[in-house]
Amino acid sequence: MATVSAKNKTKTKTKKKDRYGVAELKTLGNDLLSSASNINNLPLLLTFVSPSSPPHHVLESLLSLHSFFLPLLPTLPSSATRADDSTTDDQSQFIYLTWLRSKFDELVKSLVEILVAPQCDETLKEVVLDTLMEFVKVANAGQFHSAIYHKLLRSIVHSMDPVAFLVDLLTSKYFKYIDIRYYTFISLTKLATTLEGKDVTDGRSASTDSTDENQLSSNMEHVIHNMYYTISNVPPLESSNDTSNIEMWSRSESDGDAADKQPKPEKHNKNALSAAKIAKKMKLKFTKAWIGFLRLPLPLDLYKEVLVNLHQAVIPHLSNPIMLCDFLTRSYDIGGVVSVIALSSLYVLMTQYGLEYPNFYEKLYALLVPSIFMAKHRARFFQLLDSCLKSPLLPAYLAASFAKKLSRLLLSVPPSGALVITALIHNILRRHPSINCLVHREDSVDEGKDDLRKDEAIAANLDDAKTGAMPCQKLGIDHFNNEENNPKKSCAMRSSLWEIDTILHHYCPPASRQVLALSLGNDLTVRAKTSEVDVGDFSSGSYATILGAEISRRVKQVPLAFFKTTPSSLFSETDFAGWTFNLEETPELISGNDESATKGLSEHDHGGAVKRQRIECP
Template identity: 30%
Template sequence: MMSGFDTAAVAGCKRKRKSNKSDRKHIKAKTRKSPSAVDDDPQTTMLHLETQIVESRRHYNNIATLIQTAKRQDGENETAILAAVSLCRVFARLISAGDMVKSKGMPESEVVIIKWLKERYREYLNVLLDDYLRSQDAPRRSTSLTLLMRLFKEESGGQKDYNWKNGHLFRLVEILLLHPEKYSTREEFAEKYFNQFDDIRFYTFQSITSILKYEHEDYIEELISSNGLALLLALDRIPGSKDDLDSFFGETPSQSKSPLYSLTAHKSQAQEAWLAVLRSGLSKDQRKAVLGVFTHQIAPWFQRAEMLADFLTDSFDVGGATSLLALSGLYYLISEQNLDYPSFYQKLYSLLNNGLLHSKYRSRFFRLLDTFMSSTHLPAVLVASFIKRLAKLALHGPPAGIVVVVPWIYNMFKRHPACTFMIHREIRDPEVKKEFEEEGMEDPFAMDEPDPMLADAIESSLWEIETLQSHYHPNVATLAKIISDQFTKRSYSLEDFLDHSYNMLLDAELGRELKKGPAVEYEIPKRIFTAEESETGPLGQLMAKVIALS
């Protein structure tokens, strides 16, 4: 029975409802079910209890019955879910009709009813949040999310300045962040609500920030951080101006007061949420995921670019592909948000190491390197150091890596003609020229110098590329000869060389049609160590000496 007030008293305090006569006829028609149908069919049973509640307040006790049914964990999943859906419709009607709001001058009996309804509503929300949303059963979780968002929408109806964070959205986000990573409910929330509605996004940012500020045990902290990152990474819609803030899940807020119409407020909340996640500690894979979308999903939310500089420099120290992605982010901040970072090219230069041409990230690196070095205003001394260092690495690199280096060097010479001294510098002093011809020249380039401005590459030459013209792989040898030819081609498209592999080069060579067959030995010798006219041949005599000396 309904606790707190008498059902007879309730029946005597009926309030006028907004439903018309046709609705009442429809409801009565639904209630005329046979007892056997009500008992046998769970859906009919739930609908019967629901329509009784709508028909008369004397049946409010059905709400408690439906809540107990929704709580059932005895395997009858369908019945429990049907009860939860019916309760959602019941409370949505009550909230919409204003039957759960106190007013001045209201009789005490009405106050008791409203108090009881609010208690049942809180109990029902706890069932959805604590039992359903945390359940291991996917249909229960999905149903819970849909019902909760429907109720939140009803709560905000008619309240232009409804504060979602002070409602139950905070608890919902907290539970989603505590979900195991395999659960898909978080992705469903991100796709249907977080990514679509400005008010949901604004208060979800606030919730993530607040939750990550709490102190948790280490494994819970790691789970919340990981799920918070996954939720933020799912957000790919970034408002570009105030006019883009026009999609609201709840009631449209008043423009004069609400921060939901402020682009600055949105970016501030997003910035705080991202900083909270980044400060909570990321694994190597998570850091890569963040850096991979940095330029188009994270940086645009930040109004002060320098706040991200420390994260990017720390990421660079991780090494490998992480360093490369971090430099990509730094370059974006330098070029788009005017970040002052004078050591950028020195850090980029440090990535030119022995493992570069063997790395699986080689193609990505050269794409970014081509972007970083695209400016024609870079000092020739700096460009010369990059050219020389890559030429050195090409001597020991695989053919698939060398075929990228050579056209890149060619393009650099076209952009920076001052560097062509490295391939053509006339020695006018005859004595110096004679000395070089007789004794050779020591390469002035300092390979171990970390600062490209001090490596003296501009004083050196590209003898490495000329050496590659005698490479064992014919494709590499042919390509290296472009440095010795006249620079008549404007530039090479680097994309044509980036995705080559050793197998591809080998297959292309083996599949080539031969215009002229290779020369072979036409006379096969009968003996190797002995000759026909003597006891032993030259090779046999040599072998005899080796045996004697040993």
């Protein structure tokens, strides 16, 4: 029965609302503004301020209600004020003002609903936002009304519909005012604290695949995305020595007139703050808002986006950037692309704010894998890698480990990666003369007698097992352990950079003819005749850039390849020094015992199915 009664009331209200047009609403508003006896028009006008009403009805009603409430707002009691707090003489007046306050709160609630309603027009939303911000300006006796503004921001952050339009409006029209930015950071801090306290199960790690839990997790991620879009659009306050460029949205006009008539010294004026104090307060609120946001369970895509912008948009404006050390070290320990992105911010904390991270170079060494040369942010990573290896206080074993690890990657990375590796090794050898011995090292010269005997014994055993078709006349052993993630235990100082010679025989012409590869064989310790290479010129290379450079390159003579017989493979056996390829019959490749199928396959292949086996030469 209650449900039927509610439906009947809704239908009755709809029928009543249908009887009013724009002209009737304008008449109701004029009567309300002209005489207090028409106060009953106020609840009727409020019914038209809703997302379901036509936009022209909402606008006409809002114009009248805005004009009615604006002069009354400074005199309205607070929503938390009780009737017992007033005296007996003005009890009736207090009840009337309290009723007006409740209607004003109802208006604010309806305006917030319109603001985030997906069916409402953008023009209407802009008018509603301006009205709410006008209430924020004057509803608290000329001071900033933080409660209304918090409701506005909370509705934007918790909206399940796109909020880019609303946030962009705030950015273009209101975020230039310092008090709006100040209270924005306060509201976002409260919202982040509320979200952090919620027990929300992440759908990716939940043991049960409940529909409600997945929906809750999806809503949580959407709220976090909205919060990030809002907080990232609030400009931080730059440090300044004067307050001439600081604008306030909410300021009492009487206070401003009094200040103009009788200026007071800054130390006697409680409302006046120096630029340094304002910047300090803004930094504190900015820091609390971002720290609270970073504590939330960020989705992976948003997590990467935050790490990309953190070192430029956040760290310089924090009151104490070292507070991010836990967040960044956890991100750096994750590995993969996340570690690569976190390296920028972590490097800023280490070089500019004195952060000590003992395992930094071990984690950096572990990131040197072939996949890093195809990552999206590889250009920034290689530049940071070059900067991290620039210090002359770097131990020789550490510089040798990085040089050897990079040279080993020459065997497996794309041609663009070979270019940047050559540049990195060039800079390492020039900065650290103590490891230049790795360029031309030979076992018979640099190793001890015990190691030499072992090498000769191993070489003798291999000579008995192998044929005389080995391309190298003397066998050597590389002591470098490529599988070791600890650079201290990699034995790079006992190795040599023999992989560099492979770049001179690279199948890609831009990689094989680069001047840097030839210069690595020279004495790079003579700093007067050599110079460091800008890694940024090579770090963003790819197959597309190499192909584009080759197409636009002008050549006088075009080499032609002539084969007496049609080639059967892309690379010949002589291109792989230390490897042999033998042909062996492999009948096990043919499944089953069907002799006819085996015979047909053998006749077709003229001698049976074959495969190439590679035998590694130590």
